[in-house]
Amino acid sequence: MTLISPVQPFLLATASPENAPIVLSGVLLSLVIVYLASKVGGEISKALDFPPVLGELISGVLVGASALHLLVFPESGAHASDSLLMPVLQWVGGLTPEGVTEVFESQSEIISLLAELGVIILLFEIGLESDLRELQKVGSQAAIVACVGVAAPFAAGTAGLMLLFHVPAIPAIFAGAALTATSIGITSKVLSELGQLKSREGQIIVGAAVIDDVLGIIVLAVVASLAKTGEVDVMNVIYLIVSATGFLLGAILFGKFFNNAFVAIADKLQTRGKLVIPALSFAFLMAFFANAIHLEAILGAFAAGLVLDETDRRKELDGQIIPIADILVPIFFVTVGAKVDLGVLNPAIPENREGLAIAAFLIVVAIIGKVITGWSVFGQTGINRLAIGVGMIPRGEVGLVFAGIGSASGVLSKPLEAAIIAMVILTTFLAPPFLRLAFGEPSELAEQPALETEPQTLP
Known part of the structure; x- marks a missing residue:
């Protein structure tokens, strides 16, 4: 204990020194639950011929706020008394009620942070598996898909809420904005599992999802300004557009000069991790720069992967990233599922009924508004x-x-908030099996063209 106790208060800064060891115990127990849930769910999903990520999401729901309450989070509205882990930790550590709350919040924060690292690693891995030249070929199509995928559901959702449900303008705009998002992490993982990541469709989807993420940040800035002041901060919106565009283009241009330097540095190093450590450092640095200019950190990680995909050490690096992804990425998917509360779908609760009617409308708009984007692709x-x-x-x-x-801003009513959450739940869980049906049988040949042309890119 004396060897690690000086480190614990530093690592677990949100907890008091006397509770830091119990926070660590909570984190360890939570990770055991995460890994067991992800593996069991993934294996069952694979056995049923579904993408394993679907099993990880559903397992997260089962261990989370909707069922077993083994993994719950304050940001989802849960309290320490809702967690079944807390009585165990209270018994082990002899915690006071205040100590239980402190431990619950601290260990939840750490798991959430690990989940964030997981999605950063996932997007870095997806960037490595993507082909920058292919993405550039479909760049115009991806941009159109992204713009249609933002504009169509936003307009239909906002107008429909105001006209059909008589929702006030600002809450309707906020709910419409929630329809614009696309989870690049979930989609790209499914594409990878189906062997379609390097197909034309896969490259358009990934490119559009990246652009969609940037557009989503801008939309979020607009609606957040509306929620706070009732008016839009135009300069902030312009700043986000310029910084997002400059960051992505700058990363691509920078990569053309960085690749040789990266390989030269890796070749000169003699210790273990001489390739993966510089690569992760670069990915985290790019994620930091993206975060620093108020973009998503995952965009920086994805850009770093695209840059390093152009090096002749990409195959070797990809193999070394996979074990790291296997450790961190399941935390992300299980926690996404765990934070979902299916209680908002219970029609027996009177206050849920209005929300369910709105949810049915939002779900239809959310699906149709994105499905039509496929028909905006031209020249293919x-x-x-x-x-x-x-x-x-x-x-x-x-x-x-x-x-x-x-919810935090007070703009959304309870029924409207429940409707948005219901829409998020169903679109998240419907997409993996629907993608499987849309592509048909998983194709090993989908990756074949890229593999056949790979040797030509080596010096």
Whole structure:
């Protein structure tokens, strides 16, 4: 104990020194639950011929706020008394009621942070598996898909809420904005599992999801300004547009000069991790820069992966990233599921009924508004337009962010908040099996063209 106790208060800064060891115990127990849930869910899903990520999401729901309450989070409205882990930790550590609350909040914060690291690693891995040249080829199509995928559900959702349900303008705009998001983490993982990430459809979906994420940040800034002041901060919106565009273009241009330097540095190092450590450092640095200019950290990680995908050490690096992703990425998917509360779908609760009616409308708009994006692709013969549209459907954690900010600002009524959460839940869980149906059987040949041309890129 004396070897690690000086470190614990530093690592667990949100907890008092005397409770830090119990917070660590809570984190360890939570990770055991996460890994068991992800593995059992993934294996069952795989056995049933569904993408494993669907099993991880559903397992998260089962261990989370909707069922077993083994993994619950304050940001979802849960309290220490809602967690079944807290009595165990209270018994082990002899905690006071105040100590239980402190431990609950601290260990939840750490698990959420690990989940954030997980999605950063996931997007870095997806960037490594993508092909920058192919993305550039479909860049115009991806941009159109993203713009249609933001504009169509936003306009239809906002207008429908105001006309059909007589929702005031600002809450309707906020709910419409929640419809614009696309979870690139969930979609890209499913595409990878189906062997479609490097297909034309996969590249358009990933490119559109990245652009969609940038547009989503701008939309969120607009509606957040509306919620706070009733008016839009135009300069902030202009800043976000310029910084997002500059960041992505700058990363691509920078990569053309950085690749040789990266390989030279890795070749000179002699110790273990000589390739993966510089790569992760670069990914985290890019994520930091993105976060620092008020973009999503995952955009920086994805850009870093795209840059390093152009090096001749990409295959080796990809193999070294996979074990790290296997450790951190399941935390992200299980926690996304765990933060979902299916209680908002219970019609037996009177206050849920209005929300369910609005939810049914939002779900229809959320699905149709994204599916039609596949038919906005031009100049591509023989392309699976349905798969592109379906790939844009899942809202995932991005939609929950909109709901959380709207709830915290007081803009959303309880029925409208419940409706948004219900929409996020169903679009998140419907997308993986729908993608499977849209693409048909998983294809090993989907990756074949990229594998055949790979040797030509080596010096």
